[in-house]
Amino acid sequence: MLDDGWHVQAVCTLCLAAKGVFTQARHWVPKSTRLCLRHGRWTDTYHAQFDVRLPPEIIQAQRDHRHLVREHGWQSVEVAMRQATGWCWRWWDSRRFHQERDRRLKLLIPSGGGTYREDPRLIASSYPDVIALTGLLASPKLRNLPFTGRERDFRVFVSEVRARAAPGYRYEAAGVADPLVRWIEEERYYRTLPNHPFPMPNEPRTHNPDTLEDLTRRLNARLAPESDDQRQCAICGTPLKDAHPRRVCPVNGVTGLVSWVRFGCG
Template sequence: MVERYLWLGRRPLHLRLRFLQGESTGSYVTRLAARNLRPVEQVLASVGVGPMPVEPQYTEMYASRYARERLADLSGCSVAELSLRLVSLRDEFLMPDGSADDWEWPWDARAGFIVQACSLCAASRGTRCPAWLILPDPWHVCLRHGRWTDNSRSLQCPYIDLRDHPGVVRAQQRLNRVRKRLGYVAARWVEADALSVLTCVRYLENPSRAGEREWAVLAARVGEQRARPVAQFGMLARLAWDMAWLEERRRAGRLSAADSRAWLQRVGRQRGFAFRDPLTHWISGHRPVRHARQASDSGAEGPGETEVAGQEAAPLASLQDLTCLPWVRMPNEMDRLFL
Protein backbone atom coordinates (compact mmCIF):
# COMPACT_ATOMS: atom_id res chain seq x y z
CA MET A 1 0.00 0.00 0.00
CA VAL A 2 1.41 3.40 -0.96
CA GLU A 3 1.98 5.71 1.99
CA ARG A 4 -0.31 8.71 2.20
CA TYR A 5 1.22 11.94 3.37
CA LEU A 6 -0.76 13.94 5.92
CA TRP A 7 -0.09 17.25 4.19
CA LEU A 8 -1.70 16.17 0.89
CA GLY A 9 -4.74 18.22 0.03
CA ARG A 10 -4.68 20.43 3.10
CA ARG A 11 -4.39 23.66 1.12
CA PRO A 12 -7.31 24.58 -1.18
CA LEU A 13 -6.64 25.14 -4.85
CA HIS A 14 -6.22 28.74 -5.89
CA LEU A 15 -9.38 28.93 -8.01
CA ARG A 16 -12.68 27.68 -6.60
CA LEU A 17 -15.43 26.06 -8.63
CA ARG A 18 -19.17 26.55 -8.45
CA PHE A 19 -21.19 23.35 -8.12
CA LEU A 20 -23.70 22.16 -10.68
CA GLN A 21 -26.88 20.65 -9.29
CA GLY A 22 -26.71 16.87 -9.62
CA GLU A 23 -23.15 16.85 -10.94
CA SER A 24 -21.13 13.65 -10.88
CA THR A 25 -17.99 13.50 -8.77
CA GLY A 26 -15.90 12.62 -11.82
CA SER A 27 -17.19 15.67 -13.69
CA TYR A 28 -16.57 17.96 -10.74
CA VAL A 29 -12.99 16.76 -10.21
CA THR A 30 -12.27 17.09 -13.92
CA ARG A 31 -13.67 20.63 -14.01
CA LEU A 32 -11.80 21.58 -10.83
CA ALA A 33 -8.53 20.52 -12.41
CA ALA A 34 -9.27 22.40 -15.66
CA ARG A 35 -10.27 25.50 -13.70
CA ASN A 36 -6.83 25.54 -12.06
CA LEU A 37 -5.00 24.68 -15.32
CA ARG A 38 -3.79 21.36 -13.95
CA PRO A 39 -4.02 17.81 -15.27
CA VAL A 40 -6.64 15.86 -13.40
CA GLU A 41 -3.95 13.29 -12.51
CA GLN A 42 -2.07 16.00 -10.62
CA VAL A 43 -5.14 17.05 -8.67
CA LEU A 44 -5.90 13.46 -7.76
CA ALA A 45 -2.31 13.02 -6.58
CA SER A 46 -3.12 15.64 -3.96
CA VAL A 47 -6.11 13.56 -2.87
CA GLY A 48 -4.34 10.26 -2.36
CA VAL A 49 -3.47 7.23 -4.45
CA GLY A 50 -5.51 5.36 -7.01
CA PRO A 51 -5.94 4.29 -10.65
CA MET A 52 -5.75 6.58 -13.65
CA PRO A 53 -8.88 8.69 -14.14
CA VAL A 54 -11.55 7.84 -16.70
CA GLU A 55 -13.45 10.39 -18.78
CA PRO A 56 -16.48 11.40 -16.68
CA GLN A 57 -19.02 10.68 -19.43
CA TYR A 58 -18.26 6.97 -19.16
CA THR A 59 -18.51 6.22 -15.44
CA GLU A 60 -18.60 7.76 -11.99
CA MET A 61 -15.71 8.31 -9.58
CA TYR A 62 -16.07 6.90 -6.06
CA ALA A 63 -13.82 7.87 -3.19
CA SER A 64 -12.72 6.67 0.23
CA ARG A 65 -13.50 8.59 3.39
CA TYR A 66 -9.91 9.82 3.40
CA ALA A 67 -10.10 11.03 -0.21
CA ARG A 68 -13.39 12.81 0.46
CA GLU A 69 -11.78 14.81 3.23
CA ARG A 70 -8.84 15.74 1.01
CA LEU A 71 -11.11 16.69 -1.89
CA ALA A 72 -13.13 18.91 0.46
CA ASP A 73 -9.90 20.66 1.45
CA LEU A 74 -8.92 21.18 -2.18
CA SER A 75 -12.38 22.49 -3.00
CA GLY A 76 -12.36 24.94 -0.11
CA CYS A 77 -15.57 23.62 1.44
CA SER A 78 -16.59 21.33 4.28
CA VAL A 79 -17.10 17.59 3.95
CA ALA A 80 -20.78 18.12 4.77
CA GLU A 81 -21.24 20.61 1.93
CA LEU A 82 -19.29 18.47 -0.53
CA SER A 83 -21.41 15.41 0.33
CA LEU A 84 -24.57 17.47 -0.08
CA ARG A 85 -23.53 18.78 -3.49
CA LEU A 86 -22.04 15.55 -4.89
CA VAL A 87 -24.38 12.65 -4.17
CA SER A 88 -21.78 9.98 -4.98
CA LEU A 89 -19.65 11.21 -2.07
CA ARG A 90 -22.35 10.45 0.49
CA ASP A 91 -21.64 7.78 3.07
CA GLU A 92 -23.58 5.02 1.31
CA PHE A 93 -21.36 5.33 -1.79
CA LEU A 94 -17.97 5.57 -0.06
CA MET A 95 -15.39 2.86 -0.71
CA PRO A 96 -14.92 0.35 2.12
CA ASP A 97 -12.52 1.30 4.90
CA GLY A 98 -9.13 -0.25 4.43
CA SER A 99 -9.18 -0.07 0.62
CA ALA A 100 -5.75 0.06 -0.97
CA ASP A 101 -6.81 2.92 -3.27
CA ASP A 102 -8.42 6.20 -2.39
CA TRP A 103 -10.69 6.31 -5.45
CA GLU A 104 -11.98 4.08 -8.21
CA TRP A 105 -13.68 4.39 -11.59
CA PRO A 106 -15.72 1.16 -11.99
CA TRP A 107 -16.88 -0.02 -15.40
CA ASP A 108 -20.42 0.98 -14.53
CA ALA A 109 -21.85 3.52 -12.12
CA ARG A 110 -23.02 1.86 -8.92
CA ALA A 111 -26.28 3.78 -9.05
CA GLY A 112 -27.87 6.33 -11.33
CA PHE A 113 -27.11 7.35 -14.90
CA ILE A 114 -24.45 9.61 -16.39
CA VAL A 115 -26.37 12.40 -18.16
CA GLN A 116 -24.86 15.36 -19.95
CA ALA A 117 -25.54 18.68 -18.22
CA CYS A 118 -27.13 21.60 -20.04
CA SER A 119 -24.15 23.49 -21.45
CA LEU A 120 -25.83 26.85 -20.83
CA CYS A 121 -26.33 26.00 -17.16
CA ALA A 122 -22.69 24.90 -16.99
CA ALA A 123 -21.57 28.14 -18.64
CA SER A 124 -23.50 30.16 -16.05
CA ARG A 125 -21.39 28.35 -13.43
CA GLY A 126 -18.15 29.30 -15.12
CA THR A 127 -17.34 26.27 -17.27
CA ARG A 128 -17.15 26.00 -21.04
CA CYS A 129 -16.31 22.31 -21.23
CA PRO A 130 -18.92 19.54 -21.16
CA ALA A 131 -20.15 18.68 -17.67
CA TRP A 132 -21.92 15.52 -16.56
CA LEU A 133 -24.62 14.74 -14.02
CA ILE A 134 -25.32 11.59 -12.03
CA LEU A 135 -29.11 11.29 -11.95
CA PRO A 136 -31.70 8.65 -10.99
CA ASP A 137 -33.09 8.53 -14.54
CA PRO A 138 -31.36 8.61 -17.95
CA TRP A 139 -32.75 12.01 -18.95
CA HIS A 140 -32.90 15.58 -17.71
CA VAL A 141 -35.21 18.44 -18.69
CA CYS A 142 -33.77 21.94 -18.31
CA LEU A 143 -36.80 24.23 -18.14
CA ARG A 144 -34.61 27.32 -17.90
CA HIS A 145 -33.07 26.79 -21.34
CA GLY A 146 -35.59 24.41 -22.92
CA ARG A 147 -33.23 21.49 -23.42
CA TRP A 148 -33.51 17.73 -23.01
CA THR A 149 -30.28 15.85 -22.30
CA ASP A 150 -29.79 12.14 -21.81
CA ASN A 151 -27.16 9.48 -21.23
CA SER A 152 -26.22 9.04 -24.87
CA ARG A 153 -22.82 10.80 -24.41
CA SER A 154 -23.15 12.25 -27.89
CA LEU A 155 -21.00 15.34 -28.39
CA GLN A 156 -22.31 15.86 -31.94
CA CYS A 157 -25.93 16.10 -30.71
CA PRO A 158 -25.60 16.75 -26.96
CA TYR A 159 -29.19 17.88 -26.41
CA ILE A 160 -32.66 18.03 -27.93
CA ASP A 161 -34.04 21.53 -28.37
CA LEU A 162 -37.45 21.62 -26.72
CA ARG A 163 -38.56 24.64 -28.70
CA ASP A 164 -39.55 22.02 -31.27
CA HIS A 165 -41.35 19.97 -28.57
CA PRO A 166 -43.31 22.35 -26.32
CA GLY A 167 -45.38 19.46 -25.01
CA VAL A 168 -42.31 18.11 -23.19
CA VAL A 169 -41.91 21.41 -21.34
CA ARG A 170 -45.55 21.31 -20.28
CA ALA A 171 -45.11 17.71 -19.20
CA GLN A 172 -42.16 18.56 -16.92
CA GLN A 173 -44.12 21.44 -15.43
CA ARG A 174 -47.00 19.04 -14.75
CA LEU A 175 -44.63 16.58 -13.04
CA ASN A 176 -43.27 19.43 -10.92
CA ARG A 177 -46.81 20.19 -9.79
CA VAL A 178 -47.31 16.53 -8.88
CA ARG A 179 -44.19 16.75 -6.70
CA LYS A 180 -45.58 19.80 -4.94
CA ARG A 181 -48.87 18.03 -4.27
CA LEU A 182 -47.48 14.73 -3.02
CA GLY A 183 -43.95 15.56 -1.96
CA TYR A 184 -40.87 14.50 -3.89
CA VAL A 185 -40.60 10.91 -2.64
CA ALA A 186 -44.27 10.01 -3.07
CA ALA A 187 -44.34 11.68 -6.50
CA ARG A 188 -41.36 9.60 -7.62
CA TRP A 189 -43.24 6.41 -6.73
CA VAL A 190 -46.26 7.58 -8.73
CA GLU A 191 -44.06 8.51 -11.72
CA ALA A 192 -42.44 5.09 -11.53
CA ASP A 193 -45.80 3.33 -11.64
CA ALA A 194 -46.97 5.55 -14.50
CA LEU A 195 -43.89 4.65 -16.54
CA SER A 196 -44.44 0.97 -15.80
CA VAL A 197 -48.01 1.24 -17.09
CA LEU A 198 -46.72 2.82 -20.31
CA THR A 199 -44.32 -0.10 -20.68
CA CYS A 200 -47.19 -2.55 -20.22
CA VAL A 201 -49.33 -0.99 -22.95
CA ARG A 202 -46.27 -0.50 -25.21
CA TYR A 203 -47.13 3.16 -25.61
CA LEU A 204 -45.26 4.63 -28.60
CA GLU A 205 -42.94 1.62 -28.58
CA ASN A 206 -41.59 2.71 -31.95
CA PRO A 207 -41.73 6.52 -32.30
CA SER A 208 -40.83 6.48 -36.00
CA ARG A 209 -44.01 4.48 -36.73
CA ALA A 210 -46.27 6.31 -34.29
CA GLY A 211 -48.06 8.27 -37.01
CA GLU A 212 -46.80 11.58 -35.61
CA ARG A 213 -44.40 13.42 -37.88
CA GLU A 214 -42.79 15.28 -34.99
CA TRP A 215 -41.52 12.09 -33.38
CA ALA A 216 -40.67 10.41 -36.67
CA VAL A 217 -38.39 13.34 -37.55
CA LEU A 218 -36.76 13.24 -34.12
CA ALA A 219 -36.22 9.48 -34.30
CA ALA A 220 -34.60 9.87 -37.72
CA ARG A 221 -32.25 12.54 -36.35
CA VAL A 222 -31.18 11.13 -32.98
CA GLY A 223 -32.28 7.49 -33.19
CA GLU A 224 -35.34 5.71 -31.87
CA GLN A 225 -33.68 4.85 -28.56
CA ARG A 226 -33.15 8.52 -27.71
CA ALA A 227 -36.46 9.66 -29.19
CA ARG A 228 -38.64 7.14 -27.35
CA PRO A 229 -38.59 8.73 -23.86
CA VAL A 230 -39.16 12.17 -25.38
CA ALA A 231 -42.17 10.80 -27.23
CA GLN A 232 -43.48 9.13 -24.07
CA PHE A 233 -42.92 12.05 -21.74
CA GLY A 234 -46.21 13.86 -22.32
CA MET A 235 -48.30 10.77 -21.62
CA LEU A 236 -46.07 9.89 -18.66
CA ALA A 237 -46.85 13.27 -17.08
CA ARG A 238 -50.58 13.09 -17.82
CA LEU A 239 -50.85 9.58 -16.40
CA ALA A 240 -48.82 10.53 -13.31
CA TRP A 241 -51.17 13.48 -12.81
CA ASP A 242 -54.17 11.14 -12.99
CA MET A 243 -52.62 8.67 -10.58
CA ALA A 244 -51.57 11.44 -8.19
CA TRP A 245 -55.22 12.50 -7.86
CA LEU A 246 -56.13 9.06 -6.55
CA GLU A 247 -52.96 8.62 -4.50
CA GLU A 248 -53.38 11.98 -2.76
CA ARG A 249 -56.86 11.04 -1.58
CA ARG A 250 -55.78 7.53 -0.66
CA ARG A 251 -53.01 8.77 1.60
CA ALA A 252 -55.34 11.30 3.20
CA GLY A 253 -57.87 8.58 4.02
CA ARG A 254 -60.49 10.16 1.76
CA LEU A 255 -60.65 7.47 -0.93
CA SER A 256 -63.60 5.08 -1.15
CA ALA A 257 -64.05 2.01 -3.33
CA ALA A 258 -66.63 3.95 -5.34
CA ASP A 259 -64.08 6.72 -5.92
CA SER A 260 -61.59 4.16 -7.24
CA ARG A 261 -64.12 2.68 -9.65
CA ALA A 262 -65.19 6.09 -10.91
CA TRP A 263 -61.55 7.12 -11.34
CA LEU A 264 -60.76 3.98 -13.33
CA GLN A 265 -63.70 4.54 -15.66
CA ARG A 266 -62.80 8.18 -16.18
CA VAL A 267 -59.09 7.62 -16.82
CA GLY A 268 -59.82 4.59 -18.99
CA ARG A 269 -62.00 6.72 -21.27
CA GLN A 270 -59.42 9.53 -21.40
CA ARG A 271 -56.28 7.46 -21.95
CA GLY A 272 -57.63 4.49 -23.87
CA PHE A 273 -58.96 0.98 -23.34
CA ALA A 274 -55.46 -0.55 -23.22
CA PHE A 275 -54.76 1.28 -19.96
CA ARG A 276 -57.65 -0.25 -18.03
CA ASP A 277 -56.04 -3.59 -17.12
CA PRO A 278 -52.70 -2.25 -15.85
CA LEU A 279 -54.45 0.55 -13.95
CA THR A 280 -56.80 -1.99 -12.40
CA HIS A 281 -53.72 -3.94 -11.31
CA TRP A 282 -52.25 -0.74 -9.86
CA ILE A 283 -55.41 0.10 -7.93
CA SER A 284 -55.49 -3.39 -6.42
CA GLY A 285 -52.23 -2.59 -4.62
CA HIS A 286 -53.33 0.90 -3.57
CA ARG A 287 -56.43 0.33 -1.50
CA PRO A 288 -57.71 3.11 0.77
CA VAL A 289 -55.42 3.87 3.71
CA ARG A 290 -56.85 3.49 7.21
CA HIS A 291 -55.20 5.93 9.58
CA ALA A 292 -54.49 5.24 13.23
CA ARG A 293 -57.65 6.99 14.48
CA GLN A 294 -59.87 5.10 12.03
CA ALA A 295 -58.18 1.84 12.96
CA SER A 296 -58.66 2.40 16.71
CA ASP A 297 -62.34 3.24 16.19
CA SER A 298 -62.88 -0.03 14.35
CA GLY A 299 -60.71 -2.13 16.66
CA ALA A 300 -58.09 -2.82 13.98
CA GLU A 301 -54.40 -2.75 14.83
CA GLY A 302 -53.28 -0.32 12.14
CA PRO A 303 -53.23 0.61 8.45
CA GLY A 304 -53.71 -2.19 5.99
CA GLU A 305 -51.42 -0.54 3.44
CA THR A 306 -48.04 1.12 3.78
CA GLU A 307 -48.24 4.75 2.75
CA VAL A 308 -45.91 5.76 -0.05
CA ALA A 309 -44.93 8.90 1.83
CA GLY A 310 -43.47 6.77 4.59
CA GLN A 311 -41.21 4.81 2.25
CA GLU A 312 -37.71 6.08 1.77
CA ALA A 313 -35.91 5.76 -1.53
CA ALA A 314 -32.19 5.78 -2.24
CA PRO A 315 -31.09 9.14 -3.69
CA LEU A 316 -30.24 7.58 -7.06
CA ALA A 317 -33.02 4.99 -7.22
CA SER A 318 -34.39 4.96 -10.77
CA LEU A 319 -38.03 4.72 -11.72
CA GLN A 320 -37.58 1.07 -12.59
CA ASP A 321 -36.32 0.44 -9.03
CA LEU A 322 -39.22 2.29 -7.41
CA THR A 323 -42.27 0.90 -9.16
CA CYS A 324 -44.46 -1.68 -7.44
CA LEU A 325 -45.63 -2.96 -10.84
CA PRO A 326 -43.96 -5.78 -12.78
CA TRP A 327 -43.28 -3.84 -16.01
CA VAL A 328 -40.02 -2.04 -15.33
CA ARG A 329 -38.05 -1.53 -18.57
CA MET A 330 -36.54 1.93 -18.79
CA PRO A 331 -37.13 3.57 -22.19
CA ASN A 332 -33.57 4.51 -23.18
CA GLU A 333 -30.82 2.79 -21.24
CA MET A 334 -27.83 3.39 -23.50
CA ASP A 335 -25.14 0.78 -23.92
CA ARG A 336 -21.74 1.88 -22.69
CA LEU A 337 -19.69 3.20 -25.58
CA PHE A 338 -16.60 1.22 -24.59
CA LEU A 339 -18.30 -2.19 -24.17
Protein backbone atom coordinates in the same frame (compact mmCIF):
# COMPACT_ATOMS: atom_id res chain seq x y z
CA MET B 1 -26.25 18.76 2.67
CA LEU B 2 -28.28 17.42 -0.29
CA ASP B 3 -30.96 14.81 0.40
CA ASP B 4 -32.09 11.92 -1.77
CA GLY B 5 -34.29 14.25 -3.79
CA TRP B 6 -31.25 15.35 -5.81
CA HIS B 7 -29.05 13.60 -8.36
CA VAL B 8 -26.15 14.36 -10.70
CA GLN B 9 -27.00 15.27 -14.28
CA ALA B 10 -25.26 16.71 -17.32
CA VAL B 11 -25.27 20.50 -17.65
CA CYS B 12 -26.96 21.92 -20.73
CA THR B 13 -24.20 22.48 -23.30
CA LEU B 14 -25.79 25.76 -24.46
CA CYS B 15 -25.79 27.05 -20.86
CA LEU B 16 -22.09 26.16 -20.64
CA ALA B 17 -21.32 27.81 -23.97
CA ALA B 18 -22.99 31.02 -22.79
CA LYS B 19 -20.44 31.09 -19.95
CA GLY B 20 -17.52 30.39 -22.29
CA VAL B 21 -17.21 26.72 -21.27
CA PHE B 22 -16.97 24.24 -24.15
CA THR B 23 -16.36 21.00 -22.28
CA GLN B 24 -18.93 18.68 -20.76
CA ALA B 25 -19.85 19.13 -17.10
CA ARG B 26 -22.25 17.68 -14.57
CA HIS B 27 -24.08 19.22 -11.62
CA TRP B 28 -26.58 18.43 -8.87
CA VAL B 29 -30.21 18.99 -9.80
CA PRO B 30 -33.58 17.98 -8.28
CA LYS B 31 -34.78 14.55 -9.40
CA SER B 32 -37.68 16.26 -11.14
CA THR B 33 -35.26 17.80 -13.68
CA ARG B 34 -35.32 16.21 -17.11
CA LEU B 35 -34.40 19.08 -19.39
CA CYS B 36 -33.14 22.65 -19.57
CA LEU B 37 -36.17 24.92 -19.73
CA ARG B 38 -34.09 27.89 -20.87
CA HIS B 39 -32.90 26.21 -24.06
CA GLY B 40 -35.42 23.38 -24.36
CA ARG B 41 -32.75 20.67 -24.41
CA TRP B 42 -33.16 17.15 -23.02
CA THR B 43 -30.35 16.54 -20.49
CA ASP B 44 -31.55 13.48 -18.54
CA THR B 45 -29.32 10.91 -20.28
CA TYR B 46 -25.66 10.19 -20.90
CA HIS B 47 -26.25 10.55 -24.63
CA ALA B 48 -25.94 13.66 -26.77
CA GLN B 49 -28.42 16.36 -25.81
CA PHE B 50 -31.19 17.29 -28.24
CA ASP B 51 -33.86 19.95 -28.73
CA VAL B 52 -37.38 19.08 -27.49
CA ARG B 53 -39.11 22.40 -28.16
CA LEU B 54 -40.96 21.20 -31.25
CA PRO B 55 -43.38 18.99 -29.28
CA PRO B 56 -44.43 21.62 -26.69
CA GLU B 57 -45.96 18.94 -24.43
CA ILE B 58 -42.48 17.83 -23.35
CA ILE B 59 -41.62 21.30 -22.07
CA GLN B 60 -44.97 21.52 -20.28
CA ALA B 61 -44.41 18.07 -18.75
CA GLN B 62 -41.24 19.35 -17.11
CA ARG B 63 -43.15 22.25 -15.55
CA ASP B 64 -45.92 19.88 -14.42
CA HIS B 65 -43.34 17.52 -12.92
CA ARG B 66 -41.87 20.27 -10.77
CA HIS B 67 -45.33 21.42 -9.70
CA LEU B 68 -46.19 17.87 -8.57
CA VAL B 69 -43.03 17.71 -6.47
CA ARG B 70 -43.87 21.02 -4.80
CA GLU B 71 -47.42 19.83 -4.10
CA HIS B 72 -46.86 16.23 -3.00
CA GLY B 73 -43.15 15.89 -2.21
CA TRP B 74 -40.48 14.21 -4.30
CA GLN B 75 -40.85 10.79 -2.60
CA SER B 76 -44.54 10.49 -3.45
CA VAL B 77 -43.94 11.66 -7.00
CA GLU B 78 -41.05 9.22 -7.41
CA VAL B 79 -43.23 6.26 -6.37
CA ALA B 80 -46.14 7.41 -8.53
CA MET B 81 -43.87 7.96 -11.52
CA ARG B 82 -42.48 4.43 -11.32
CA GLN B 83 -46.02 3.06 -11.31
CA ALA B 84 -47.14 5.34 -14.16
CA THR B 85 -44.10 4.37 -16.24
CA GLY B 86 -44.89 0.69 -15.73
CA TRP B 87 -48.50 1.17 -16.85
CA CYS B 88 -47.55 3.13 -19.96
CA TRP B 89 -44.86 0.77 -21.17
CA ARG B 90 -47.05 -2.30 -20.69
CA TRP B 91 -49.74 -0.64 -22.77
CA TRP B 92 -47.27 0.44 -25.41
CA ASP B 93 -45.63 -2.98 -25.59
CA SER B 94 -49.06 -4.42 -26.38
CA ARG B 95 -49.52 -1.71 -29.05
CA ARG B 96 -52.17 0.24 -27.17
CA PHE B 97 -52.50 4.01 -26.59
CA HIS B 98 -49.15 4.77 -28.26
CA GLN B 99 -50.34 7.19 -30.96
CA GLU B 100 -49.48 10.44 -29.14
CA ARG B 101 -46.08 9.12 -28.07
CA ASP B 102 -45.31 8.08 -31.65
CA ARG B 103 -46.40 11.46 -32.98
CA ARG B 104 -43.95 13.23 -30.67
CA LEU B 105 -41.23 10.74 -31.51
CA LYS B 106 -41.49 11.49 -35.24
CA LEU B 107 -40.82 15.15 -34.48
CA LEU B 108 -37.60 14.26 -32.64
CA ILE B 109 -36.16 11.67 -35.02
CA PRO B 110 -34.22 12.99 -38.05
CA SER B 111 -35.56 12.04 -41.44
CA GLY B 112 -34.71 8.42 -42.18
CA GLY B 113 -33.55 7.76 -38.62
CA GLY B 114 -34.54 4.84 -36.42
CA THR B 115 -34.95 4.26 -32.70
CA TYR B 116 -34.35 1.60 -30.05
CA ARG B 117 -35.72 0.69 -26.61
CA GLU B 118 -33.34 2.86 -24.57
CA ASP B 119 -33.27 5.73 -27.08
CA PRO B 120 -33.44 9.01 -25.09
CA ARG B 121 -35.70 10.44 -27.79
CA LEU B 122 -38.17 7.64 -27.07
CA ILE B 123 -37.96 8.38 -23.35
CA ALA B 124 -38.51 12.09 -23.97
CA SER B 125 -41.51 11.33 -26.20
CA SER B 126 -43.10 9.23 -23.43
CA TYR B 127 -42.48 11.87 -20.75
CA PRO B 128 -45.78 13.81 -21.12
CA ASP B 129 -47.94 10.67 -20.82
CA VAL B 130 -45.98 9.40 -17.83
CA ILE B 131 -46.20 12.73 -16.00
CA ALA B 132 -49.92 13.02 -16.70
CA LEU B 133 -50.52 9.62 -15.07
CA THR B 134 -48.09 10.48 -12.27
CA GLY B 135 -50.29 13.43 -11.33
CA LEU B 136 -53.22 11.04 -10.95
CA LEU B 137 -51.33 8.53 -8.78
CA ALA B 138 -49.46 11.07 -6.66
CA SER B 139 -52.64 12.77 -5.47
CA PRO B 140 -54.02 11.03 -2.34
CA LYS B 141 -57.54 12.16 -3.22
CA LEU B 142 -57.51 10.95 -6.83
CA ARG B 143 -55.57 7.77 -6.01
CA ASN B 144 -58.26 6.79 -3.50
CA LEU B 145 -61.18 7.10 -5.94
CA PRO B 146 -61.33 3.40 -6.99
CA PHE B 147 -61.55 2.30 -3.35
CA THR B 148 -64.36 4.45 -1.95
CA GLY B 149 -67.00 1.86 -2.83
CA ARG B 150 -68.94 4.39 -4.94
CA GLU B 151 -69.48 3.62 -8.62
CA ARG B 152 -69.32 7.29 -9.55
CA ASP B 153 -65.83 7.69 -8.03
CA PHE B 154 -64.59 4.64 -9.91
CA ARG B 155 -65.91 6.04 -13.20
CA VAL B 156 -64.21 9.38 -12.49
CA PHE B 157 -60.89 7.59 -11.95
CA VAL B 158 -61.16 5.65 -15.21
CA SER B 159 -62.13 8.80 -17.11
CA GLU B 160 -59.01 10.50 -15.71
CA VAL B 161 -56.89 7.62 -17.01
CA ARG B 162 -58.47 8.01 -20.44
CA ALA B 163 -57.94 11.77 -20.54
CA ARG B 164 -54.34 11.61 -19.35
CA ALA B 165 -52.72 8.70 -21.18
CA ALA B 166 -55.11 6.05 -22.51
CA PRO B 167 -57.78 7.41 -24.90
CA GLY B 168 -60.66 4.97 -25.25
CA TYR B 169 -59.59 2.81 -22.30
CA ARG B 170 -62.34 0.44 -21.09
CA TYR B 171 -61.81 -1.17 -17.71
CA GLU B 172 -64.47 -3.85 -18.26
CA ALA B 173 -62.76 -5.13 -21.42
CA ALA B 174 -59.17 -4.73 -20.25
CA GLY B 175 -58.50 -8.28 -19.03
CA VAL B 176 -56.63 -9.57 -15.99
CA ALA B 177 -53.20 -8.83 -17.49
CA ASP B 178 -53.94 -5.14 -17.88
CA PRO B 179 -51.64 -3.07 -15.59
CA LEU B 180 -54.47 -0.91 -14.24
CA VAL B 181 -56.66 -3.94 -13.47
CA ARG B 182 -53.77 -5.63 -11.65
CA TRP B 183 -52.91 -2.47 -9.72
CA ILE B 184 -56.49 -1.99 -8.50
CA GLU B 185 -56.78 -5.60 -7.34
CA GLU B 186 -53.42 -5.51 -5.54
CA GLU B 187 -54.06 -2.10 -3.99
CA ARG B 188 -57.51 -3.17 -2.82
CA TYR B 189 -55.95 -6.14 -1.01
CA TYR B 190 -53.10 -4.10 0.52
CA ARG B 191 -55.54 -1.55 1.87
CA THR B 192 -57.19 -4.24 4.01
CA LEU B 193 -53.93 -4.77 5.94
CA PRO B 194 -52.76 -2.63 8.89
CA ASN B 195 -49.71 -0.64 7.80
CA HIS B 196 -50.19 -2.23 4.40
CA PRO B 197 -47.12 -2.81 2.18
CA PHE B 198 -45.89 -0.27 -0.36
CA PRO B 199 -47.68 2.79 1.08
CA MET B 200 -47.33 6.16 -0.57
CA PRO B 201 -45.10 8.52 1.48
CA ASN B 202 -47.98 11.01 1.79
CA GLU B 203 -50.56 8.36 2.70
CA PRO B 204 -52.23 8.63 6.13
CA ARG B 205 -51.31 5.68 8.30
CA THR B 206 -54.11 3.33 9.29
CA HIS B 207 -52.24 1.81 12.21
CA ASN B 208 -49.81 3.39 14.65
CA PRO B 209 -47.57 0.89 16.48
CA ASP B 210 -46.93 1.32 20.19
CA THR B 211 -44.13 3.67 21.11
CA LEU B 212 -41.43 2.75 23.63
CA GLU B 213 -43.24 4.86 26.23
CA ASP B 214 -46.47 2.92 25.60
CA LEU B 215 -44.69 -0.40 26.02
CA THR B 216 -42.96 0.74 29.22
CA ARG B 217 -46.26 1.99 30.67
CA ARG B 218 -47.93 -1.33 29.82
CA LEU B 219 -45.14 -3.34 31.49
CA ASN B 220 -45.17 -1.20 34.63
CA ALA B 221 -48.93 -1.62 34.92
CA ARG B 222 -48.58 -5.38 34.63
CA LEU B 223 -45.77 -5.52 37.22
CA ALA B 224 -47.59 -3.35 39.75
CA PRO B 225 -48.48 -5.19 43.02
CA GLU B 226 -52.18 -4.48 42.57
CA SER B 227 -52.18 -5.79 38.98
CA ASP B 228 -54.44 -8.73 38.10
CA ASP B 229 -51.66 -10.03 35.83
CA GLN B 230 -49.23 -10.88 38.63
CA ARG B 231 -49.27 -14.57 37.77
CA GLN B 232 -48.76 -14.12 34.00
CA CYS B 233 -45.60 -13.88 31.95
CA ALA B 234 -44.73 -10.30 31.05
CA ILE B 235 -43.98 -11.43 27.51
CA CYS B 236 -46.64 -13.86 26.38
CA GLY B 237 -49.23 -13.79 29.17
CA THR B 238 -48.82 -17.50 29.96
CA PRO B 239 -49.83 -18.41 33.56
CA LEU B 240 -46.74 -19.01 35.73
CA LYS B 241 -46.49 -22.25 37.66
CA ASP B 242 -43.68 -20.99 39.89
CA ALA B 243 -44.71 -20.01 43.41
CA HIS B 244 -43.07 -16.64 42.98
CA PRO B 245 -44.99 -14.57 40.43
CA ARG B 246 -43.15 -12.97 37.58
CA ARG B 247 -40.27 -15.49 37.78
CA VAL B 248 -40.06 -18.26 35.17
CA CYS B 249 -42.35 -18.67 32.18
CA PRO B 250 -43.11 -22.31 31.27
CA VAL B 251 -43.17 -21.36 27.59
CA ASN B 252 -39.91 -19.51 27.10
CA GLY B 253 -38.14 -20.68 30.30
CA VAL B 254 -36.81 -17.26 31.25
CA THR B 255 -37.80 -14.60 33.73
CA GLY B 256 -40.55 -12.50 32.27
CA LEU B 257 -39.09 -9.14 33.24
CA VAL B 258 -35.54 -9.98 32.12
CA SER B 259 -36.80 -11.39 28.84
CA TRP B 260 -38.85 -8.24 28.14
CA VAL B 261 -35.91 -5.96 28.84
CA ARG B 262 -33.48 -7.93 26.70
CA PHE B 263 -35.61 -9.06 23.82
CA GLY B 264 -38.63 -6.78 23.80
CA CYS B 265 -42.25 -7.51 24.56
CA GLY B 266 -44.28 -9.56 22.12
